[in-house]
Amino acid sequence: MYRLRRRTDLPNWSDLARMTIARKAFRREGEDIRRMELVQATLSCIAQLGMERTTVREIAIKAGVTPGLIRHYFTSKDELVLAAYVYYVDQLSEQSREAVASTVDEPILRLSAFITANLSAPIVDRTNLSLWAGFIEAIRFSKAMAEVHRDGYMDYRNDAETLIANALKAKGRRVSKSHLRRHGIALNAIIDGL
Amino acid sequence: MYRLRRRTDLPNWSDLARMTIARKAFRREGEDIRRMELVQATLSCIAQLGMERTTVREIAIKAGVTPGLIRHYFTSKDELVLAAYVYYVDQLSEQSREAVASTVDEPILRLSAFITANLSAPIVDRTNLSLWAGFIEAIRFSKAMAEVHRDGYMDYRNDAETLIANALKAKGRRVSKSHLRRHGIALNAIIDGL
DNA sequence: GCAATTATTATTCGTTTGTATAACAATTCA
DNA sequence: TGAATTGTTATACAAACGAATAATAATTGC
Numbered sequence: 001m002y003r004l005r006r007r008t009d010l011p012n013w014s015d016l017a018r019m020t021i022a023r024k025a026f027r028r029e030g031e032d033i034r035r036m037e038l039v040q041a042t043l044s045c046i047a048q049l050g051m052e053r054t055t056v057r058e059i060a061i062k063a064g065v066t067p068g069l070i071r072h073y074f075t076s077k078d079e080l081v082l083a084a085y086v087y088y089v090d091q092l093s094e095q096s097r098e099a100v101a102s103t104v105d106e107p108i109l110r111l112s113a114f115i116t117a118n119l120s121a122p123i124v125d126r127t128n129l130s131l132w133a134g135f136i137e138a139i140r141f142s143k144a145m146a147e148v149h150r151d152g153y154m155d156y157r158n159d160a161e162t163l164i165a166n167a168l169k170a171k172g173r174r175v176s177k178s179h180l181r182r183h184g185i186a187l188n189a190i191i192d193g194l
Numbered sequence: 195m196y197r198l199r200r201r202t203d204l205p206n207w208s209d210l211a212r213m214t215i216a217r218k219a220f221r222r223e224g225e226d227i228r229r230m231e232l233v234q235a236t237l238s239c240i241a242q243l244g245m246e247r248t249t250v251r252e253i254a255i256k257a258g259v260t261p262g263l264i265r266h267y268f269t270s271k272d273e274l275v276l277a278a279y280v281y282y283v284d285q286l287s288e289q290s291r292e293a294v295a296s297t298v299d300e301p302i303l304r305l306s307a308f309i310t311a312n313l314s315a316p317i318v319d320r321t322n323l324s325l326w327a328g329f330i331e332a333i334r335f336s337k338a339m340a341e342v343h344r345d346g347y348m349d350y351r352n353d354a355e356t357l358i359a360n361a362l363k364a365k366g367r368r369v370s371k372s373h374l375r376r377h378g379i380a381l382n383a384i385i386d387g388l
Numbered sequence: 389g390c391a392a393t394t395a396t397t398a399t400t401c402g403t404t405t406g407t408a409t410a411a412c413a414a415t416t417c418a
Numbered sequence: 419t420g421a422a423t424t425g426t427t428a429t430a431c432a433a434a435c436g437a438a439t440a441a442t443a444a445t446t447g448c
Contacts, residue, residue, distance in 0.1 A: 028395055028444055050331050052246055056436060066397050077436065133334060137244050137327045193387020222414055222425060250406060260427050271406065
């Protein structure tokens with residue numbers, strides 16, 4: 001609780017000048033922690049409410065802070081949404097690579113693990129599908145987001161191509177680079193479709 | 195041009211009371227035509243600007259009318275967007291069926307025509323992809339739009355299943371209903387992915 | 389333990405949004 | 419031809435939005 005002090009805030013009735021008004025309690029966090037909290041609150045909002053209803057105020061509520069704080073860490077809402085998208089893409093590719101890395105070192109099993117991981121939880125679940133739906137339109141209208149998307153897609157395809165190449169090699173088959181590229185694109189298309 | 199008359203609008207200076215202000219010229223259209231114009235302007239906006247920036251005012255500009263008119267034909271913006279989505283879905287399925295119907299009556303060629311049509315223009319082009327991206331999130335938050343989407347998807351899958359069944363029959367192969375259903379779903383997934 | 393710094397809350401601002409209402413004008417019908 | 423109807427424009431409005439600024443309090447460094 002704190003006492004009203006500012007002159008401009010004083011109501012006309014002098015009695016009210018003594019009124020106390022609750023001020024939000026808060027904890028002070030390190031910069032990295034706060035930024036991460038805000039990013040995750042943003043993702044949570046987009047997944048739950050959709051991009052259109054993801055407002056600065058809503059994100060602040062979800063993060064347990066006041067809207068003004070967001071501007072202290074991000075110069076605009078667009079920048080926050082971009083940071084959230086970067087985090088989302090990184091998380092997906094990290095999970096995909098983890099799934100492969102935690103599989104025994106055998107080319108075909110690894111390719112299989114890659115495909116399975118990209119078709120099941122946690123990569124494909126309600127939340128991530130909602131996020132995908134929320135972001136997909138924004139990518140069209142933001143150069144920065146389109147770039148992040150493109151980079152993520154290329155990394156993804158490269159991973160797929162490497163795994164396919166190793167699997168084919170293990171089977172004793174040789175394959176040209178252009179074939180590999182086509183296989184990578186096809187695999188991605190099928191996984192995306194499902 | 196018309197003369198200012200309303201008292202509340204009169205500026206303080208009496209001279210201005212004689213000022214003439216341009217009033218937008220307009221043509222009177224039949225109800226069906228206007229509704230269609232508004233629906234198409236809405237689709238045009240969503241494709242060009244995305245769902246988020248598709249405002250009542252922007253739609254009105256695109257349709258060459260004033261925002262108020264929209265409320266004369268649709269009780270809310272949501273209703274207009276829903277009508278636009280219905281039109282969009284109908285158009286897609288109509289084009290798909292046309293492509294099949296205009297092919298010689300041979301089961302395998304027809305299935306082939308169906309697949310080709312759903313992977314190339316005019317069903318798959320920039321505009322329709324943009325519309326798809328714009329609508330996909332709205333479907334999650336509108337019961338009515340989700341229903342339209344579900345119905346459209348079921349019609350689409352039924353068409354696919356019928357074509358697949360005929361193609362298999364022509365090859366002299368029998369197939370169970372559940373297999374057919376699975377084939378229909380798989381075909382849809384692959385087409386969507388590509 | 390006090391002054392400076394800055395993370396955080398509180399408040400304000402100008403704009404845009406969807407919608408409601410009022411004014412106007414083209415058409416219809418007697 | 420003129421009064422009623424209604425399609426259309428013009429205006430108004432309250433709420434919500436992103437952003438900016440002001441006030442406050444926790445932390446830091448001396």
